[in-house]
Amino acid sequence: MKNIPKTLWEWDLESGEMLLTDQVRMLFGQSLTSAKPSYNAWIQSILPGDKVRTEQIIQTALAKKESFIVECHIFDSRGSIRKLMTQGFPVKNGDGLVKRYMGITIDVSKSNVDGQLIKAANLNCLLFFYKQPLCTIDQDGRILASNKDFEDHYSGEFSSLKGRDFHKLFRPELADGRKAKFENVFNTGKTIHFKDRCLEKEKIDKKRKENIYQISAYPVIEDDETIKSLAVFITNTNENNEAEQARIQLDKQYQTLIAASPDSIITTNLEGIISSVSDIGLEIFGTNNKAEVIGQPFSRIVYSENYRIIDEIFDVTLREGLIQNREILLKKKNNTVYSAEISAALIQDNNGEPSSYMIIIRDISQRKIIESELFHAKRLISLGEMASGIAHEIYQPINNIGLVVDKMLMRASANGWNCTSEIKVTSDKIFENIIRVQTIIDNIRSFSSTDNNYISSVVNINKSIRNALLMVSEQCKHRSIVLDFKPEQERFLVIGNIYKFEQVILNLIRNSIDALEERKQVSQSPFDMKILIRSFYDNGYVTISVEDTGVGISEHNIEYIMHPFYTTKESGKGTGLGLSISYGIIKEMNGDIRIKSTSMKGTTVVITLPKSEK
Numbered sequence: 001m002k003n004i005p006k007t008l009w010e011w012d013l014e015s016g017e018m019l020l021t022d023q024v025r026m027l028f029g030q031s032l033t034s035a036k037p038s039y040n041a042w043i044q045s046i047l048p049g050d051k052v053r054t055e056q057i058i059q060t061a062l063a064k065k066e067s068f069i070v071e072c073h074i075f076d077s078r079g080s081i082r083k084l085m086t087q088g089f090p091v092k093n094g095d096g097l098v099k100r101y102m103g104i105t106i107d108v109s110k111s112n113v114d115g116q117l118i119k120a121a122n123l124n125c126l127l128f129f130y131k132q133p134l135c136t137i138d139q140d141g142r143i144l145a146s147n148k149d150f151e152d153h154y155s156g157e158f159s160s161l162k163g164r165d166f167h168k169l170f171r172p173e174l175a176d177g178r179k180a181k182f183e184n185v186f187n188t189g190k191t192i193h194f195k196d197r198c199l200e201k202e203k204i205d206k207k208r209k210e211n212i213y214q215i216s217a218y219p220v221i222e223d224d225e226t227i228k229s230l231a232v233f234i235t236n237t238n239e240n241n242e243a244e245q246a247r248i249q250l251d252k253q254y255q256t257l258i259a260a261s262p263d264s265i266i267t268t269n270l271e272g273i274i275s276s277v278s279d280i281g282l283e284i285f286g287t288n289n290k291a292e293v294i295g296q297p298f299s300r301i302v303y304s305e306n307y308r309i310i311d312e313i314f315d316v317t318l319r320e321g322l323i324q325n326r327e328i329l330l331k332k333k334n335n336t337v338y339s340a341e342i343s344a345a346l347i348q349d350n351n352g353e354p355s356s357y358m359i360i361i362r363d364i365s366q367r368k369i370i371e372s373e374l375f376h377a378k379r380l381i382s383l384g385e386m387a388s389g390i391a392h393e394i395y396q397p398i399n400n401i402g403l404v405v406d407k408m409l410m411r412a413s414a415n416g417w418n419c420t421s422e423i424k425v426t427s428d429k430i431f432e433n434i435i436r437v438q439t440i441i442d443n444i445r446s447f448s449s450t451d452n453n454y455i456s457s458v459v460n461i462n463k464s465i466r467n468a469l470l471m472v473s474e475q476c477k478h479r480s481i482v483l484d485f486k487p488e489q490e491r492f493l494v495i496g497n498i499y500k501f502e503q504v505i506l507n508l509i510r511n512s513i514d515a516l517e518e519r520k521q522v523s524q525s526p527f528d529m530k531i532l533i534r535s536f537y538d539n540g541y542v543t544i545s546v547e548d549t550g551v552g553i554s555e556h557n558i559e560y561i562m563h564p565f566y567t568t569k570e571s572g573k574g575t576g577l578g579l580s581i582s583y584g585i586i587k588e589m590n591g592d593i594r595i596k597s598t599s600m601k602g603t604t605v606v607i608t609l610p611k612s613e614k
Contacts, residue, residue: 008021008024008102008103008104009021009024009102009103009104009105010100010101010102010103011039011088011100011101011102011103012099012100013062013098013099013100013101014099016038016039016040017036017037017038017039018037018038018039018042020037024105025037043055045074046072046073046074047072047073047074050072050073051072053070053072054070054072057070058070058088061088062101065090065098066090067087067088067089067090067321067322067345068086068087068088069085069086069087069088069321070085070086071083071084071085071086072084072086082107083107084105084106084107085105085106085348085352086103086104086105087103087104087105087321087345087348088101088102088103089101089102089103089322089345090324091343091360092324092325092343094262094362102345102358104347104348106348106349106352118218118219118220118221118231119220119221120220120221120222120223120228120229121223123136123145123220123231127145127146127147128147132149132233132234132235133146133147133149133150133153133154133233133234133235134146134147134149134150134231134232134233134234135147135150135161135166135231135232135234136220136229136230136231136232137166137182137229137230137232138228138229139183139186139228141165141166141167141179141182142163142164142165142166143161143162143163143164143165143166144162144229145162146161146162150234153234154169166232167179170196170197170213171196171197174196174197178194178196178215181194181217182217182230185217185218185219185227185230186219186227186230189219189227190219191216191217191218191219192216192217193214193215193216193217194214194215195212195213195214195215196212196213196215197212197213213234213235214234214235215232215233215234216232216233216235217230217231217232217233218230218231218232218233219231261278261280262280262362263280263360263361263362264277264278264280264281264283264284264360264361264362265277265278265280265281265358265359265360265361266278266281266298266358266359266361267347267356267357267358267359268298268356268357268359269355269356269357270318270354270355270356270357272297272298272299272310272314272357273295273296273297273298274293274294274295274296274297274298275294275356276290276294277290277293277294281293281361283332284301284330284332284333284361285300285301285332285333286332286333286334287333298310298359301330301331301332302328302329302330302331303328303329303330303331303337305329305495306328306329306330308613309326309328309590310328310342313326313328313342313344314344314357317344317345317346317357318346318354321345321346322343322344322345322346323342323343323344324343325341325342325343326341326342326343327339327340327341327342327364327588327590328340328341328342330361338363338365339363339364339365339367339368340361340362340363340364341361341362341364342359342360342361342362343359343360343362344357344358344359344360345357345358397434397437398437401430401434405430457495457496457497457498458493458494458495458612459493459494459495459496459497459498459501460491460492460493461492461493461494461501461535461542461544461609462487462490462491462492462535463498464498464499464501464502464505465485465487465502465505465533465535465544466485467498467502468502468505468506468509469483469485469505469509469533471506472506472509472510472513475513476513476531479513479516479517479529480529481513481516481529481530481531482528482529482530482531483509483531483533484530484531484532484533485533485534486532486533486534486535487534487535487536488534488535488536488537492535492537492542492611493542493611493612494542494589494591494609494610494611494612495589495590495610495612496585496588496589496609497585500585500588501585501589503581503582503585504582504585504586504607505533505544505546507579507581507582508546508582508605509531509533509546511579511603512531512546512548512550512603513531514550515548515550515551515552515602515603516529516531516548516549516550516551518550518551519549519550519551519552519600522551523600527549528549529549530547530548530549531546531547531548532545532546532547532548533545533546533547534547537611538608540611541608541609541610541611542608542609542610542611543606543607543608543609544606544607544609545604545605545606545607546604546605546607547602547603547604547605548602548603548604549601549602550602550603551599551600552597552598552599552600552601552602552603553595553597553599553603554597554599558595558597586607586609589609590609590610591607591608591609591610592607592608593605593606593607593608594606594608
């Protein structure tokens with residue numbers, strides 16, 4: 001499979017079927033040479049001592065929808081015991097459900113076959129029963145004996161291969177290296193394994209074809225413990241049999257699966273340089289040619305203000321092995337910016353060392369538009385709930401204007417209209433109230449407008465908080481609630497949407513007002529009705545706290561308070577969406593929201609956001 005890691009596999013949880021690359025099939029052994037290998041067949045290939053533990057680890061990870069890593073021993077397709085390390089990662093579908101796992105399997109066996117010996121007394125039996133090409137050679141590379149399979153493959157025009165130079169059967173330009181390897185076995189008594197090439201005549205069309213072989217050379221021990229010959233085992237690694245054809249077909253099916261995935265799949269090295277890309281992924285780059293993409297930095301498709309986020313994604317993946325559904329802004333070739341979710345997994349090499357990243361990209365632009373429409377609907381609901389307070393907020397400055405104008409006219413008439421300086425002072429008060437009305441109306445327009453542009457920008461959260469306070473301050477005065485805002489400094493810059501953050505503050509203030517009113521109804525003694533909002537830095541994060549002296553929230557309710565449609569208010573007084581929407585907005589800004597509460601003493605909501613470097 002071009003540009004796809006050769007140790008990659010995929011497991012469909014519903015059908016139990018597994019898609020395996022050629023290399024993984026060879027590792028998993030004969031039990032998976034059927035056309036449709038399965039999870040159960042893989043488990044059956046594991047040695048009994050490892051089987052129960054392996055399945056327990058995997059099933060526990062499945063239950064929690066988490067990644068897993070497990071080591072186990074199996075019999076490979078040649079009957080050897082191998083130690084495999086398998087990593088699996090959950091993959092979510094468009095509905096956020098885990099229906100499949102993807103992962104890698106690598107051989108971490110130590111070379112246990114090194115040092116294995118063959119007794120000379122056992123050679124004749126071995127030559128008779130072994131069903132792959134096998135011969136013995138002396139120190140000069142002369143063939144001493146061979147089995148029928150060896151003769152069938154390599155005799156050619158020779159009636160017998162005995163006494164022939166073994167090295168002339170294989171590529172002559174590789175002879176020096178091959179001789180050195182055999183000499184090392186004679187000198188050390190240690191087995192060696194390597195690949196070699198040979199030109200053979202095909203049995204049907206008699207054409208010469210180059211084949212690649214796996215060669216294993218074992219020392220043959222004589223009765224006097226000396227080594228006078230080597231047993232050379234030869235395996236054709238590209239033998240064209242039915243099992244090989246089935247594996248090739250499986251690779252094609254897997255390639256089709258990657259191509260049909262609605263998500264873009266990209267692999268990069270540890271420096272973020274792209275090494276492979278799926279067909280869907282090519283759309284991001286605005287090309288149909290993978291050669292134009294491979295070798296390019298992944299940051300090429302990242303929106304410039306989100307470089308820090310992609311660096312964090314790579315860092316977390318390298319450290320923890322997996323990161324899922326991290327929101328980021330990407331850009332296409334035409335510089336169109338769109339929202340995406342990135343999931344990334346760390347791929348390790350045969351030595352268990354980090355080697356590359358596999359990145360899955362999902363375009364969530366349409367989802368963001370739907371969320372934006374939901375936020376707009378919620379803002380309109382908020383306006384309806386605040387209508388009476390807003391009307392009073394506007395009525396007061398208009399009433400002030402009327403009183404000031406009336407007073408000005410009375411004094412002007414009494415003084416024969418000879419009071420220019422006093423008229424100037426009074427008119428300033430009039431314009432001050434007019435500007436106040438304009439500000440309130442502008443805030444209402446902005447707050448109620450449809451926010452189709454979900455792209456985040458640099459926001460001064462103090463400004464957003466003050467905008468929210470303008471719309472509820474009169475409502476708080478009417479209810480004898482002290483509403484206070486204490487910023488530690490004038491500017492706290494974060495990345496987000498000013499109107500969405502304004503929605504969060506309004507939701508929290510409205511909850512505080514309801515909590516204060518509820519405590520007022522049930523309290524037997526007077527108390528200070530206060531809402532205090534603060535903004536400050538804490539451990540390098542912009543922090544906002546909204547604190548009230550209301551009725552509080554029970555420990556049981558705090559556990560569920562962020563869930564959609566969960567409300568502690570009386571029927572008809574709450575939708576159960578306010579805190580859920582607020583939580584979503586804060587998470588979208590890569591922040592966190594925590595709630596601390598004491599019954600009949602009050603509640604504090606603490607929001608932490610990463611600061612903007614601008």
